[in-house]
Amino acid sequence: MDSDKHPAAENVLGGFLRARRARLRPEDTGLTTSGRRRVPGLRREEVAALAGVSTDYYTRLEQGRERHPSQQVLEAVAKALRLDQEAMAHLHRIALPTARRMRRSTRAERVRPHLRRLIDAWSDTPAFVLGHALDVLARNRLATALHSGFGRPDNLLRMTFLDPAAHDFYRDWNQAATSSVAALRRAAGMDPDDPRLIELVGELSMRSHDFRTLWARHDVRGKAHGAKLFHHAEVGDLDLHHEAFSVNSAPGQQLIVYQAEPGSPSADALALLGSLNAAPIAPRSTTTPD
Numbered sequence: 001m002d003s004d005k006h007p008a009a010e011n012v013l014g015g016f017l018r019a020r021r022a023r024l025r026p027e028d029t030g031l032t033t034s035g036r037r038r039v040p041g042l043r044r045e046e047v048a049a050l051a052g053v054s055t056d057y058y059t060r061l062e063q064g065r066e067r068h069p070s071q072q073v074l075e076a077v078a079k080a081l082r083l084d085q086e087a088m089a090h091l092h093r094i095a096l097p098t099a100r101r102m103r104r105s106t107r108a109e110r111v112r113p114h115l116r117r118l119i120d121a122w123s124d125t126p127a128f129v130l131g132h133a134l135d136v137l138a139r140n141r142l143a144t145a146l147h148s149g150f151g152r153p154d155n156l157l158r159m160t161f162l163d164p165a166a167h168d169f170y171r172d173w174n175q176a177a178t179s180s181v182a183a184l185r186r187a188a189g190m191d192p193d194d195p196r197l198i199e200l201v202g203e204l205s206m207r208s209h210d211f212r213t214l215w216a217r218h219d220v221r222g223k224a225h226g227a228k229l230f231h232h233a234e235v236g237d238l239d240l241h242h243e244a245f246s247v248n249s250a251p252g253q254q255l256i257v258y259q260a261e262p263g264s265p266s267a268d269a270l271a272l273l274g275s276l277n278a279a280p281i282a283p284r285s286t287t288t289p290d
Contacts, residue, residue: 011064012094012192018062019218020081021047028082050080069095086186090220093189111138112249119143124274125257126240130156130223132187132252133196134180142270145277146258149233156180157200161208171229171237181214182221189220190252223254234276235269 022041026033029042029050037043042050048058053073060066061077069077074095078088109131119127119140126146128139134156139147147153149165160166160173160180170176188197204211223244230238240258247253260267 011062012189013091014062014064015216016091016094016218017047017077017081019216020083020087024082029080047077047080051076053077086222087220090186090189094192109135109137109250109253111253115247115249115255119255122257123278124271125259126270127255127257129247130254130256131196132190132194133157133200134184134187135196137253141277141279142274143258145234145273146230146232146238148277155200157184157204157211161204161211169230169232171231176228177210178214178219179221179223179226181211181217182219183223185215185218186220186222187252223256228258232269232273235273237266238269239264239266240270 021044022039024042026042026046029046031042031046031050044059044062045055048055051058051073053076057066057073058077061069061073071092074092075088078091083091111129115129116138119129119138122140123142126140126143128143129137131137136147136154136156147159149169150159150163151165152163153159157180160170160177166176167173184197184201188194188201191197201215205215223242225241225243228238228240228242230240232238238260240260242256242258245255245257247255260270
């Protein structure tokens with residue numbers, strides 16, 4: 001995508017298709033080639049041949065002039081581009097007519113009180129709730145302590161790309177940056193006209209070259225589970241596992257939970273972080289006998 005355009009202003013489908021075919025080599029798909037190629041990846045006519053459509057049709061698809069591809073064509077193109085299940089689902093979403101895309105309420109996202117009480121009760125587990133644009137809507141005490149090094153810990157993308165603390169906090173910053181952008185790209189496919197997403201992508205595109213580069217790759221991946229490698233100024237390195245759960249009562253929200261391997265140094269460090277940031281104990285009232 002052009003880095004100065006927001007999701008609604010660009011040909012999202014065309015950008016996705018171009019980015020994906022640029023990654024494939026002819027030998028990856030069983031094609032034979034000879035001579036020097038002027039551009040990386042597959043040519044349009046090669047993708048068209050693999051998908052069983054005409055070069056003219058595929059060209060119109062990339063250029064945004066073909067607005068209503070069939071399911072069969074999308075599946076053939078997905079197969080030609082070697083898309084995984086997540087990317088294939090994204091392709092189907094962005095190829096749908098605008099009227100059929102999901103529309104979100106313009107009201108500010110809120111976390112239900114019951115969910116807030118639930119994560120607050122987890123004193124030894126960092127937990128927080130993300131909105132559809134990866135805004136941090138709520139976090140418990142240990143998650144607050146975990147993110148205490150950030151100046152404005154209100155959005156995972158802003159924290160990763162705009163806060164200098166991110167390069168110290170994320171021991172594998174490249175992986176953290178790549179996965180967060182892929183999650184945002186997935187959200188943009190759900191509703192490319194969402195005002196919050198447009199605002200966020202615009203801000204990040206203007207202020208971060210790294211974000212612009214990753215956004216143009218059109219990687220798509222939701223947050224599910226995996227390893228997280230952090231470094232915290234108070235307790236040192238933390239090797240944690242995270243799980244993401246969809247909040248069924250609030251579509252688009254996710255509950256993120258971190259956990260350390262029991263008995264590991266990271267578990268000890270997490271326990272220390274919790275004790276260093278524990279809520280103060282209110283003094284007991286005493287009565288003096290007459």
